[in-house]
Amino acid sequence: MPLSHRRSRYSSKEDSSSSEFEEPILLKGGYSLNFISQWFFLWVIPLLHRIKSDPDFDPDSIELQKEESAQYAGERLSERWRQEEIDYKEKASISRALMSAFGRPYLMLAFYKIFWIIFTYLGAYLFVKRLISFVESNQDDGLTEKSPTVGYLYALGLFLTSIASSVCIQQVMVECTRIGVQVRAGLMVLIYRKSLKLSSAHGGIGNIINLISNDCNRVAESFVNFHFLWSSALEILVVIALAFVELKIAAIPALIILILLFPVQYLLSFYTARANAMATNSTTARIHIMSELLTAIKLIKFYAWESYFRDRVTRVRAKEMDEIRRGMYLKITSFAVVFSAPVLTTLACVCVYELTDDRGATGAIEASVVFTILSLFNTLRYPLIMLPVAVKTTLGALLSFDRLDGFLLLPEVEPLIHGSVSDTMDSDDSRSASVVAGGLIGRLRIYIKDADFGWPESQESNPTLKFISMSIKPKELVAIVGDVGSGKSSTLAAIMGQIRLREGERVVRGSLAYVPHDAWLLNATLKDNIVFGSTYNRQKYNDILRVCALNRDLSLLSAGDETEIGERGINLSQGQRQRVSLARAVYSDADIMLLDDPLSGMDAQIGKHIFQECIKGYLANKTVIYVTNQLQHLGDCDHIIVMKGGSIEAQGTFDELMANDVNLARIVEESMEIEDPDQIQELMSEIRLEPAMDDPDVGSGSSPVNPTTEKNLTIQRGTFGRSLSGRFNSLGATDTGVEDLNSISVQRRSSITKNGKNPVGGRPNLLSQRSYSMNNTGASNYAAANEQTIHRLRELNAHTIQNQIINEQTISRMIERNQMTILGSMGQNRLTGAPTNREENTMARAVERNQLTIHSLSGREGMLSGGRGERLDLGYGVKSRGGVPGWAVAKAYLRKGTGMGVSIAVAFIFLATHGLRVFSDYWLTFTVGPDAKTDFNYYLKVYGGLVAAVVVGVYARTFFLSWVVFKKSITYHDRIFRKILRAPMSYFDVTPLAKILNAFARHMYVVDEVLPDSILQLLQHAPLDIGTTILVIVIVPWSAITVVVLLGLVWLLIKLSSHADDVLKGMEAATKGPIFAHMAATLDGLFSIRVYGAEQRFDAYNLGKIDDNHKAFFAMMQVRSWLALYLDIISSIFVLVTAMFVVYFSRDGSLDASQVGLAITNALQLLIFGQWSFRSAAEVMSTKESVCQLELYGMNIPAEAPDHIPETQPPVDWPSRGEIEFKKVVLRYQSYGVAVLKKVSFVVQPGEKIGVVGKMGSGKTTLLISLLRVVEAAEGKILIDDVDIREIGLQDLRSKIAIIPQEPVLFVGTIRSNLDPFHRRTDQDIWAALDAVHLSENIKQNMPLKLETPIIENGRNFSLGQRQLFCIARAILFQSRILVLDEATSAVDLQTDLLIQETIKKNFANCTVLMIAHRLNTIIECDKILVMEDGRVVEFDHASKLIENKEGYFHNLVSQSGPDSVARLKTMLGEHGQTVDGDQPVSKDEPSETHSTESVPEAKEDGQPSLGLSLNQQSPTVAAPHDVAQLGISSGSSSHSNLEGRGTSHSGEGSSSSSSSLVTGAANVSTPSSPVVATVATSSSAVHQMPRSLEDVFAPRAPNSKKDE
Secondary structure (H helix, E strand, C coil): CCCCCCCCCCCCCCCCCCCCCCCCEEECCCCCCCHHHHHHCCCHHHHHHHHHHCCCCCHHHEEECHHHCHHHHHHHHHHHHHHHHHHHHHHCCHHHHHHHHHHHHHHHCHHHHHHHHHHHHHHHHHHHHHHHHHHHHHHHCCCCCCCHHHHHHHHHHHHHHHHHHHHHHHHHHHHHHHHHHHHHHHHHHHHHHHHCCCCCCCCCHHHHHHHHHHHHHHHHHHHHHCHHHHHHHHHHHHHHHHHHHHHHHHHHHHHHHHHHHHHHHHHHHHHHHHHHHHHHHHHHHHHHHHHHHHHCHHHHHHHCCHHHHHHHHHHHHHHHHHHHHHHHHHHHHHHHHHHHHHHHHHHHHHHHHHHHCHHHHHCCECHHHHHHHHHHHHHCHHHHHHHHHHHHHHHHHHHHHHHHHHHHCCCCCCCCCECCCCCCCCCCCHHHHHHHHCCCHHHCCEEEEEEEEECCCCCCCCCCEEEEEEEECCCCEEEEEECCCCCHHHHHHHHHCCCEEEEEEEEECCCEEEECCCCCCCCCEHHHHHHCCCCCCHHHHHHHHHHCCCHHHHHHCCCHHHCECCHHHCCCCHHHHHHHHHHHHHHCCCCEEEEECHHHHCCHHHHHHHHHHHHHHHCCCCEEEEECCCHHHHHHCCEEEEEECCEEEEEECHHHHHHHCCHHHHHHHHCCECCCCCCCCCCCCCCCCCCCCCCCCCCCCCCCCCHHHHHHHHHHCCCCCCCHHHCCCCCCCCHHHHHHHHHCCCCCHHHCCCCCCCCCCCCCCHHHCCCCCCCCCCCCHHHHHHHHHHHHHHHHCCCCHHHHHCCHHHHHHHHHHHCCCCCCCCCCCHHHCCCCCCCCCHHHHHHHHHHHHHHHCCCCCCCCCCCCCCCEECCCCCEECCCCCHHHHHHHHHHCCCCHHHHHHHHHHHHHHHHHHHHHHHHHHHHECCCCCCCHHHHHHHHHHHHHHHHHHHHHHHHHHHHHHHHHHHHHHHHHHHHHHHCCHHHHHHCCHHHHHHHHHHHHHHHHHHHHHHHHHHHHHHHHHHHHHHHHHHHCCCHHHHHHHHHHHHHHHHHHHHHHHHHHHHHHHHHHHHHHHHHHHHHHCHHHHHHCCCHHHHHHHHHHHHHHHHHHHHHHHHHHHHHHHHHHHHHHHHHHHHHHHHHHHHCCCCCCHHHHHHHHHHHHCHHHHHHHHHHHHHHHHHCHHHHHHHHHHHHCCCCCCCCCCHHHCCCCCCCCCCCEEEEEEEEECCCCCCEEEEEEEEEECCCCEEEEEECCCCCHHHHHHHCCCCCCCCEEEEEECCEEHHHCCHHHHHCCCEEECCCCCCCCEEHHHHHCCCCCCCHHHHHHHHHHCCCHHHHHHHCCCHHHCEECHHHCCCCHHHHHHHHHHHHHHHCCCEEEEECCCCCCCHHHHHHHHHHHHHHCCCCEEEEECCEHHHHCCCCEEEEEECCEEEEEECHHHHCCCCCCHHHHHHHCCCCCHHHHHHHHHHHCCCCCCCCCCCCCCCCCHHHHCCHHHHHHHCCCCCCCCCHHHCCCCCCCCCCHHHHHHHCCCHHHHCHHHHHCCCCCCCCHHHHHHHHHHHHHCCCCCCHHHHHHHHHHHHCCCCCCCHHHHHCCCCCCCCCCC
8 A cells, every 4th residue: 555554533542442342333225224224214323322432433433335335336337437438439428327337226216205205295185184174074063073083093194194204205315315425436436547547637636626526526416316306396296286186276376386386496496506606616716816816925915916916806706796696696586486385376276266166255265175275385395495406406417427528538648568669660660670670679778769759638740759769778877958848857758658659669678667856745654655565675775765865854753754744745845855756766676767857856965965876876777867957967977868849959978968069067067056055945844933723822831742642743733844854964064964864874753752852862962063152141132032932942842853953043044945935835834835846837836736725624624723823702702722602603793794783683584574474374264164254355365465475575584684694705705805915924924825715715605605505594494493383382282391392302312413413524524635635646646656556556545535535424414314304203293292182172162173274284394394494503503613714814814014104105206226225134033033134234236236145044035025024124224215114105115126036927817917917007118028028029929919818827828938037027017226036046948047137137237136146157247245144244245356255155155066166156257357366355445444444343332243153163164263353454345254254344243334334335336337347248259158058058069150149
C-alpha cells in the first residue's frame, strides 16, 4: 500500500485496545434480513447503542454489505461500461450502464411505492369515510345504535393502514438510498480508474473533482427521488377517481384543478431547477473571484485595487442573489400551491355539489362526504411537495450524464511497451530493420528516432514534440536544457509513454523512475513516501537518506521518518519535498532515472552534495536523464541535449558544445545568482508562530503537549511548512557542510523526554551558531520585545525538538520568507506557502487549488477557525471556545439585517396563516349536517372568504420570509467581505486562505440557500402540526393526556437518535474530504503513479476512502429512517387514540359527525408532516456552525488604516521627485514582535537605481514593502518627497508607487481591465505602454478584440514572458516616480529576460527604482548597492567600490556564491565602463567623509557606539574588528562595510547621520543622464553581450560577427 493503514482521526486507541467492542456492526439492507427486522429497523437499535457506548466509534466500527462496497459496485459498473463501449463505441451511455447494473432491484422498489398508495388511500378514504359514516348513522338513528366495536375496528383499520403506509414509504426511502450509495460508489470508482488512464487531468483537477463531488451526487439523488416522479401522477389520478366516486359530477372542479396542478408543479420545478443551476454558476463565478482575490490579496493591496475587486464581487453577488431570489420565489409559489390546493379544491367541489346535488341544494350535505373529500385532497400535499424535488434531481442527473459520458469517453494513455519497438514503427522500413538487426537498440537504454509526440489536446498537424531523436546508453548521465516551454518536461513524458507517439520510433529498455519538477508527496509518513510499496531494506534505506541529504531533516522532525506528511507535503519545505521525491526514485532501483530539475528548489550546497553523491555517485550504474536549468552541472554530464520549440536544437558532449561557441561559460557566469549560502527556504518544518486554535492560554506556563500525540497535532494544526534542515552549514563553509550531511544519523523522536527537551547526545544546540550579544544595557526597547517573543515561541514549541533553534534570526527568516511571494497557496496560510515554481502559471494553480479546498476541508471545522484562537462572542454574554448555545446563535441571526422584531413577526404571520386555515376547516363543520340549512349560502360565502384569505396569506407570508432571509444573507456577505477586504496582511499571514474561502463558499451557501429553505419548511410544517394538535385537543379534551405521553416518547426517540446522528454526520463530513484530497493527489501525481506501477494500490486506497464515507452516510440515513418510522408510528398512535376517542364520545351525542371528520382528517396530516417538522428543525440547528463562522469573521477581523485622510491628502502630482528617506525605521510583524527592520536609515536620491542585496531574513523584502505600509513601522519615519507616508491614506500612497512582482499575475477579465481597471488612461496610453513592452504588435495582429480580448484562467492564454511584460505595462501606466520590484530569478528564458531587463531600464529611466537584485548582470546596472544584514543597512555604495573591500559584507556575499564570482563581477563591471581595480575605497578626504564622521556621536546617543553583536560568527571569511575611531573615518564608502563598523554608519543601529552621508555622496551617483550611463552606452559595442537565448550558445559565430545590440 502506498499509504499505511491508519486508524481514523476519530480514534486515539491503538490496535491492541482493550475495548469491549471487537466486531464491526454490519449495515444491513436489501433482502439480507427477515421482513420484521427490515421493516421496523430493529437492527438499528444495536447501532445506536454502539455509538452511544463506544467513545472511539469510527468507520472501522461499522461495515458495509458486499453489495454496497465500492469494490463490488465499481466492478459491477465497470463491467457494464466495458460492454457498453463494445456495443455502442463513441455513443456509449453511462445511464444505460447504470440501469443495466442496478436497474432491476431499483425498479422492484416501485411495488413498495404502489403499496404505499394503496394503504394511504385505504386509510384516508375508506376508513375515514366509514368512521364518519358510523358516527352519522348513530346520530341519524339513535334507536338502533350500532355496536361501538365496529367503530373501534374502523379506528384499528385506520391505525394499521397508517403503520403499513409508513413502513412502505420508509422502505422506499432507505432502499433507494442504498441503491443510490451503490450508484455513487460505482461512478466514483469508474471516474477514478479513468483518471488513472488519462494523459493529464483533462480540464483541470477541478473539473474531475466536480464530477465526483457534484455529478455523482446528482445521479445518486435522482435514484433516491425518481420514484416520486411517476407516483405523483398516479396519486393525482387515484384522487380524481375517488373524488368522482364520492361526488360524481361535482368532482369536475377537482379534475380540472388537479390536472392543471400537475403540469404547473412540473413547470415550477423545471424553472426552479434552472434558476438554481444559474445561481450555482453565479456562486461558482463569485467563489472564483474570491479565490483569485484571496490568492493575490497582497498584490491587490500593492496596487490599491481593492475597490475594483469590490465592484466585481458586488456585481456578481447581485446577480447571484437575483438568481437565488428567483429560485426561492418559484419554490415558495410551489409551496403556496401545495398548501392552498386542498382548500381551494374542497371549496370548488362543495360549490358545484351545492348546484348539482339535491342535498347540496338544500344545504343538507353529509359530513362523511365533505371531510372524506377534504382528507383525500390533504393527502395530495405529500406527492405535490415531492414532485419538485424529483423533477429537480432528475433534470440534474440528465445534465450530469452528459458530462460523465464526455469524461469517460476521453482518449487514454497507451501503455508503454518496454524493450520493443513501438507499434507505430514501420517494420518495412529497411533502415529501421537494419538498426534492429545490427543490435544497436539492444545496447541502448533509450532509442528514439524521428519521433513526433503530441498531447491529446494538441492538433495532429502541430505535435508537442517534433523530430525527436536520441540514443542513450546504459550508465549515461544525460542533461536536457532549454528555454521555458521548449519541451524539456514533455521529452521526459514522451520517454515514459505519457504522450501519444504519432510518428517515428521509440524503444525503452528497463524500468523507469521519475522525479517531477513539483515534488509529489502523499499524506503518509515520510518513510512510506520513500519506500512507496517496495520491500524495506534498512541498509539501502539509510544509504539513500545519506546521499539524498535527508539525515539532517529527519533529525529535526519530531517523529523522524515516521513524521506524517501533510497534504501535498505542506509541512515540509520545497527542498525537503524534492529530496524525498528523489529518494523515492532512487529507492525504486529502476534502470532509468528521469529527473525533472529536482535541484531547483534546493540551495547550492545541498544541490552540489546531491549531484555529486547521488546522481554522479550512487546512481553511477544507472541511466540518468536530467532536465536542468542549472548550467554549472553540464560539465559533469556525459551527454547534453538542447531543446528549442519542441525540437532538439543541438546535442553532444560538453566539450563538443563548448567548441562550437565560447558563450556557454558566459551564460553560466552572468546568470549566476547572488544568494544566501545558508539558504533560506529550509526553515524549520514544525515551528509554530501562533497558538493552535485548541491550545488554551499558550505561554501561561502550561505543560507541554504529550509527545505521543504530536503526530496528529502536527498535521491538523497546519503548522509550519518549512525546515531549517537546509542550513547544513550556517557558518558558510562548503566542504564541512557536506561532511555534516553524511555524518548525521537518522534519529527517531521516541527519545524525546517528557518535558520536550532534547535528550543528551541529540542534535547540537544551534543557538550557539547564531547567538546575539544583546546584553547591552543601552539596547533599544525592541530588543526586549524580541526576547519576549522568542521566549513565548519557545514555550509554544516546547514539545518539539526544533525548539532549540528558535532565535531572533530564525523567526526573522521565517517572516521574511513569507513576504517573498505575493500568492497564498493551496488553501494554507502564507507562512506555510511553498516557494513557487515560476516555470508554471503559479497564479492559475494557486487559484484552482484554493478553490478545491472547499471540497477537501472537513465539513465540521469547529466553532473557531479564524486561525487566531479568538473566543467567539455573539454579544449576549456568551463567550465560548466550543459549543455555542443554540439560542445565542438564533438571537444573532434574528437580529441580523432586519432586526429582531421583523424576524419574529415572520413566525407570527406563519402561525396566523395556519390558524386561519384551521379555522376554515372548523367553519366547514357549519356547512354540513343531516338537516337543511336556510343560511347555508352564508356559511359557504364565509368559507370562501376564509379560503381566499388563506391563499393570500400563504403567498404573502412566504414572500415576506424570503425578503427577510435574503436581507440577512446580504448583510452577512457584505459585512465579512468588507472586513476581509480591509484586513491587514498580518491577518492573511496567519489565517489559512481555505478557511476564509470556505466562509464565502460553504458557509455563505448555507446561509443563502440551506437555512432559508429549512426555515421555510419548518415554518410551513410546525404550525400545521401545532394547529392540528390544538384542534384535536379542543374537539376531544381527553386527547391532551395522549399528547403529553406521546411528546414524551418523541423526546426519548430524538434523544436516542440525535447523538448518533451528530456522530455519523460528523464522520460523513470528515470522511468526504479525504476522497477529494486523494483524488487531487492522484491527479497531481499521475505520471509517477503510472511509472512506478502503483495504480492498483492507489485504486485500493480510493476504494477504502469511498467505503469509509459511505459507511457513515448509509448509517446516518438508516438512523434517520429509523427515527422517521417511529415518529410516524407515534403519529399513527395519535390517530388511533383520536379515532377511538371520537367513537367513544360520539355515542352520547357530545360529538357530531362534522367534528369527528374534522378531528380525523387533521390528525392524519401528522403522519406526513410530524416527522418533517422535526427533520426541518434538525436541519435549521445543523446550520448553527455556519452562522457562528460568519459571526466570527464579522467580529474579529482587524482593519487597516483608512484609504484616504482628507486633512493630509498629498498633492495630485505627488511624488514629483521620487526621493525616499528612511529615518530610524523599526518594523515588526505585529503577530510576532520580532523586529525585522532595526533602526534603518538611508536616503535614495531622485532617479537613483538601488539594488538591495542580502541574505534571507536580512530584511530586504520587508524594506521594499514597508514603502507600501503593508506592515506599519513601529518606530521611525519613511519620507517620500518630504511627506511622511504614515500621515496619508493607504490608497493615496499605494496608488502612487509602481510595483513589478516576481510572479506575473493576470486576473480574469480583459487586457484593458488588467492594465487599467479604473479606466483612468486613454486607449493611446494603453497602446503606448503595450508598445513599450513589445506586446502591441502581437495583440493587434492576432487578437481581433484588441484591448477587450478576454484573459481566461488567470492568463493561461499568454506565455510566462508575456504575463511578465503585462505586469511591466501595468507599472508603466501607473505613471509613478517610484518603482519597486523583486527581480525575477527564474521566471523566463534568457531571451525574454533580456527583453524584460531592457524594458525596465528604458521605461523607468527617470524613476527612482528599488530592486532586490539576485544576479551579477543586474547588479552592474544599479547605481548603488544597499546591503542588508539582520535588519540593518550595513553597506550602501557603488558596486565597484563595495567589491574592493575584502572585509565587507558585499564582497563576502559575492565570494560565497562561487570561488571566482568576485573576479567575474569585477570583469563585468569593467566591461560596463566602471573602474574597479585601482579604485580605492572613499577616503576621509572625499566629500562624504565630513558627514560620515557625524555618525559616531549619533550612535552614542543610542548608547551603542559599536554594535558588533557577535555577527562575525556568521561570516568567518571577514577580517577581525577594527577600532571604533576608524569607523567614522571610512564610513562614507565601502570601508564602512567593515564588519564591526556596520553599527555606526549605515546599519540600522547607526542613525540618520548615515543618511546625511548619502545625501552628500549623491553627487557621485549616476542619474539616467550621468556620464556613467553614457560610458556604458558608448562602450556597449565592445562588450561581449549575452546571447539572446540558450540555443544561441551553440550556434556557430563568425569571428567578426556583429554583436547584439
